[in-house]
Amino acid sequence: MSNRLVNILIPVVSVILGLIAGAIIMLISGYNPINGYLSLWNGAFGDSFYLGETLRQVTPYIFAGLAVAFAFRTGLFNIGVEGQMLMGWIVSVWVGLAFDLPKIIHLPLAIIAAAVAGAIWGFIPGLLKAKFRVHEVIVTIMMNYIALHVSNYIIRNVLSDQSDTTKEIPNSASLKSDFFQSITDYSSLHNGIYLAIIAAIIMWFLLEKTTKGYELRSVGFNQHASHYAGMNVNKNIIYSMIISGAFAGLAGAMQGLGTFGFAFLQSSFSGVGFDGIAVALLGGNTALGVVIASILFGSLRVGSLNMPIEANVPNELVEIVIALIIFFVASSYMIKWIITRFKREVK
Amino acid sequence: MDLMTALEIIVSSSLLVAAPLIFTALGGVFSERAGVVNIGLEGLMIIGAFSAIVFNLTFADTFGAATPWIALIVAMVVGGITSLLHAVASITFRADQTVSGVAINFLALGLSLFLVKKWYGKGQTDFIKENFHKIDIPVLKDIPIVGDLFFSNVTYASYLAIILAFVVWFIIYKTPFGLRLRSVGEHPAAADTMGINVTKMRYVGVMLSGVFGGLGGAVYAQTITLDFSHSTITGQGFMALAAMIFGKWHPLGAMGAALFFGFAQSLSIVGGDIPFLKDIPSVYLLIAPYVLTILALAGFIGRADAPKASGLPYIKGQR
Numbered sequence: 001m002s003n004r005l006v007n008i009l010i011p012v013v014s015v016i017l018g019l020i021a022g023a024i025i026m027l028i029s030g031y032n033p034i035n036g037y038l039s040l041w042n043g044a045f046g047d048s049f050y051l052g053e054t055l056r057q058v059t060p061y062i063f064a065g066l067a068v069a070f071a072f073r074t075g076l077f078n079i080g081v082e083g084q085m086l087m088g089w090i091v092s093v094w095v096g097l098a099f100d101l102p103k104i105i106h107l108p109l110a111i112i113a114a115a116v117a118g119a120i121w122g123f124i125p126g127l128l129k130a131k132f133r134v135h136e137v138i139v140t141i142m143m144n145y146i147a148l149h150v151s152n153y154i155i156r157n158v159l160s161d162q163s164d165t166t167k168e169i170p171n172s173a174s175l176k177s178d179f180f181q182s183i184t185d186y187s188s189l190h191n192g193i194y195l196a197i198i199a200a201i202i203m204w205f206l207l208e209k210t211t212k213g214y215e216l217r218s219v220g221f222n223q224h225a226s227h228y229a230g231m232n233v234n235k236n237i238i239y240s241m242i243i244s245g246a247f248a249g250l251a252g253a254m255q256g257l258g259t260f261g262f263a264f265l266q267s268s269f270s271g272v273g274f275d276g277i278a279v280a281l282l283g284g285n286t287a288l289g290v291v292i293a294s295i296l297f298g299s300l301r302v303g304s305l306n307m308p309i310e311a312n313v314p315n316e317l318v319e320i321v322i323a324l325i326i327f328f329v330a331s332s333y334m335i336k337w338i339i340t341r342f343k344r345e346v347k
Numbered sequence: 348m349d350l351m352t353a354l355e356i357i358v359s360s361s362l363l364v365a366a367p368l369i370f371t372a373l374g375g376v377f378s379e380r381a382g383v384v385n386i387g388l389e390g391l392m393i394i395g396a397f398s399a400i401v402f403n404l405t406f407a408d409t410f411g412a413a414t415p416w417i418a419l420i421v422a423m424v425v426g427g428i429t430s431l432l433h434a435v436a437s438i439t440f441r442a443d444q445t446v447s448g449v450a451i452n453f454l455a456l457g458l459s460l461f462l463v464k465k466w467y468g469k470g471q472t473d474f475i476k477e478n479f480h481k482i483d484i485p486v487l488k489d490i491p492i493v494g495d496l497f498f499s500n501v502t503y504a505s506y507l508a509i510i511l512a513f514v515v516w517f518i519i520y521k522t523p524f525g526l527r528l529r530s531v532g533e534h535p536a537a538a539d540t541m542g543i544n545v546t547k548m549r550y551v552g553v554m555l556s557g558v559f560g561g562l563g564g565a566v567y568a569q570t571i572t573l574d575f576s577h578s579t580i581t582g583q584g585f586m587a588l589a590a591m592i593f594g595k596w597h598p599l600g601a602m603g604a605a606l607f608f609g610f611a612q613s614l615s616i617v618g619g620d621i622p623f624l625k626d627i628p629s630v631y632l633l634i635a636p637y638v639l640t641i642l643a644l645a646g647f648i649g650r651a652d653a654p655k656a657s658g659l660p661y662i663k664g665q666r
Contacts, residue, residue: 029465077445079386124641134644135653137386137445138592141585142637153630268581277449314464319457326450327432330442 010335011282011289014328015296022321026313035311040318043306044299050306052180052187056259058298060085062196063251064276065283065290066203067118067244071136072285073207074240075220076129080140081248082273083147084121086266088114088252090151093263094159096169096256106172111195111253118249119242121147126241130234136241144269152265165264175258190258197291199247204287206243216240248273275301278322281329297322355495357613359481362497362505365609367392367567369508371587372594372601373515374559379596380519381552382532382656384444387433387451388560389584394429395422395564397459400575401466403475414477415569419562426561427554429455434553438546441660452584460577471576479504479570504566512602519598528552532654535661545661563587589640596653608636 023033044054064081071078078084092114099106125139159166180189207213218226219236227233251272256263279297283289304318328335371388378385385391399418407414433451436442463472479502487498519525530538531548539545564580572579590608594600615632 025461029461079445079449128641128645132645134641134646137384138588138644139641141386142589142641145582145585145637146634149630149633153628157628267578274449274453277446278453281446308464314461316457316461316464319453320461323450323453323457326446326453327436327442330446330450331436331440333442334440 006336006339007284009339010332011284011293011329013335013339014282014325014332017328018321018325021324022317025320026317031311031313036307036313036317039307039310039313040300040303042303042310044303046306047185048183049185049187050302052184052189054295054299054302055193056187056189057302058294059190059192059196059258060251060254060272061275061279061294061298062200062291063247063254064272065279065294066199066287067247067251068276068280069283069285069287069290070203070207070247071240071244072280073220074216074236075223076126076237076240076244077137078122078125078140078241078244078248079137079277080121080125080143080245080273081251081276082269082271083140083144084118084245084248085252085255085270085273086144086147086151087117087121088249089256090154090159090252090263091117091249092173092253092256093166093169094154096173097159097167099173100170101172103172106170107175107257110169110173110257111250114249114253114256115246116249118252119246122241122243122245122248123238126238126245129241130237144273148266148269151263155263155265159263166262168262169257173257174261175254176261188259190254192254192258195250196254196294199250200287200291203247203290207287212239248276251276275322278326281326351495353617355500356617357610358497359500360613360616361606361609362501363481363570363609364612365606366502366505366508366570367563367583368587368590368605368608369512369563369602370566371560371563371584372590372605373512373598374556374563375588375591376515376519376594376596376598376601377528377552377559378556379552379591379657380532380654381528381549382535382654382659382661383434383437383549383553384448384658385430385433385553385556386445386448386588387430387455387584388448388556388588389580389582390448390452390455391426391430391557391560392564392567392584392587393452393455393459393580395426395561396568396572396579397455397463397564397575398422398425398561399565400472400475400568400579401462403477403569404472407475407477410477412477415475415479418569419565422561422565423558424561426557426559426564428557430553430557430560431550433557434550437660438549438553441662444658444660456577459575463575472574474574475569478573479566502570504570508566508605509602512598515598529654531661532656535656535659539661539663549661560584560587586636589636592653593636593640593643611635 026033026036045051067081068078092110095110095113125136128134128139129136155166156162175190175192177191215231216236219233223233275297279290279293283293300318304315307313307315371392375385375388399422402418402421403414410417433447436447437444481500481502483499488494527543527548531545535545568579590604591601593604611632615629
């Protein structure tokens with residue numbers, strides 16, 4: 001079987017196995033899996049409102065997935081998307097509140113500021129990896145917590161007077177869309193979805209069509225060979241984390257300027273960044289794969305909210321299904337083994 | 348508040364917060380010394396907290412005051428079983444150890460909240476009645492100054508954690524088992540040549556991390572939160588991971604780091620009442636453990652090297 005086909009089969013098989021496992025868990029716990037999954041479907045695609053909500057959830061997922069995938073392609077594991085996203089969120093709202101400008105300048109400024117904030121938060125682990133060989137996984141986890149406490153502090157003491165939320169950003173910095181609201185029964189779908197698709201195209205172009213992208217991928221394949229070929233490995237590691245962080249920062253802008261329109265105290269992480277890891281893994285770290293996987297996870301997340309209402313199934317079931325999908329993708333060795341075994345028997 | 352009272356509060360709350368971190372960090376030491384990265388410590392703590400609280404609520408009438416202690420054992424068993432998933436995926440199926448650990452974290456939170464909603468019909472459990480009370484240690488508490496500082500208003504779990512750190516140090520550095528465990532984490536191929544079963548040792552290492560992680564979660568839930576919800580364990584597992592690294596993959600180092608993190612955390616809680624700390628924004632104390640870990644990793648606070656084979660699957664015959 002060709003490698004390409006196996007690479008497409010692994011995520012598909014993983015999703016199917018994850019959903020089957022979810023059905024089994026529902027059966028064991030005394031719920032009706034068919035009702036459960038039907039309510040999930042209705043909750044994600046049932047009418048135009050739900051469809052809008054699903055697409056709204058897909059938007060930050062695409063950015064978070066691209067961020068993780070971009071780092072993965074250069075051999076780095078960015079667990080810090082959550083923190084980079086938080087910094088992007090807070091800075092986009094900050095710029096939204098601080099200036100009084102026409103929309104044509106204000107909105108792009110807020111978006112770029114978010115990307116820069118995320119990029120800075122990604123630059124630190126990148127720099128430490130390049131200069132001191134410090135493992136980026138641990139540093140990005142630590143940076144997540146630093147971001148959580150720092151952004152909460154900024155909301156309380158800088159952006160508000162000891163309040164739990166900031167003021168709402170003015171319309172000139174908002175991504176909200178009257179058009180989307182009118183066709184999706186006032187869902188919170190916003191213009192960010194266009195930006196997400198553009199970002200996916202940029203990532204594809206950057207990685208597949210430019211020399212820089214070739215270098216980044218090459219470093220991901222084999223650092224030593226790339227070094228021998230005259231590439232500056234350290235520089236590429238830093239670039240990769242900066243770009244990855246910028247994508248993550250933009251995911252935060254989607255929350256700050258689009259979905260919510262303000263920032264609020266976070267008692268723990270939103271989970272979007274962590275879901276981004278699942279999205280990137282499932283999407284095989286390609287731009288197109290990330291978009292498809294984002295749609296899947298977005299519908300699972302939004303659809304799950306309907307499960308307790310219609311089928312009485314706790315929506316945490318979806319959390320379990322997502323965890324199992326990650327397990328199966330990570331253990332692709334097992335799936336490859338099953339596929340080859342299966343093929344032999346068919347012959 | 349005078350200095351002595353402030354110190355008493357800080358020390359006792361440091362010990363309280365540090366205990367779960369010490370247990371979990373010791374688990375991390377076992378796993379990483381065997382060559383398996385365990386980002387899933389957070390999930391293992393969640394599972395431990397969940398199973399301890401559920402056991403406690405269900406059997407408090409049967410076992411009375413002994414309930415929290417039996418709940419610890421239950422949490423250790425459940426934690427061990429959960430970590431088996433990580434072991435199978437990352438050792439047998441050669442999954443990326445970090446990814447598998449992330450999946451453990453997802454799974455633990457999803458599964459425990461799913462079951463809480465199913466069994467209790469709401470997002471969090473009731474508060475437990477039988478918990479680890481803060482006590483004054485008889486005799487020792489009467490020692491002047493030291494007694495007030497270290498032996499009053501604490502729980503037995505804190506002492507258990509400190510004693511256990513020394514036990515783990517002895518096991519890892521002074522026993523044949525410890526030598527084998529370390530050799531598997533440093534150079535699995537060489538260990539294999541010497542007749543050590545690499546797969547078995549790694550399974551043992553990971554399962555011990557589950558047992559200790561479960562213990563840490565159970566202690567946290569039964570001394571600090573006293574119920575189980577989505578916000579019971581929020582980052583303590585990662586904090587323990589940080590303590591393990593800050594402590595240079597050494598049991599006593601991990602204990603020291605956990606105590607220090609506990610100290611930093613209690614400073615941020617008590618800080619508002621202490622004159623010279625009042626002016627420092629609490630955010631600095633909150634981020635201190637994480638910033639220090641990054642600095643430690645970057646080599647600014649002495650070089651710390653992970654076990655050489657940590658994070659790499661061992662494939663027999665591959666050089």
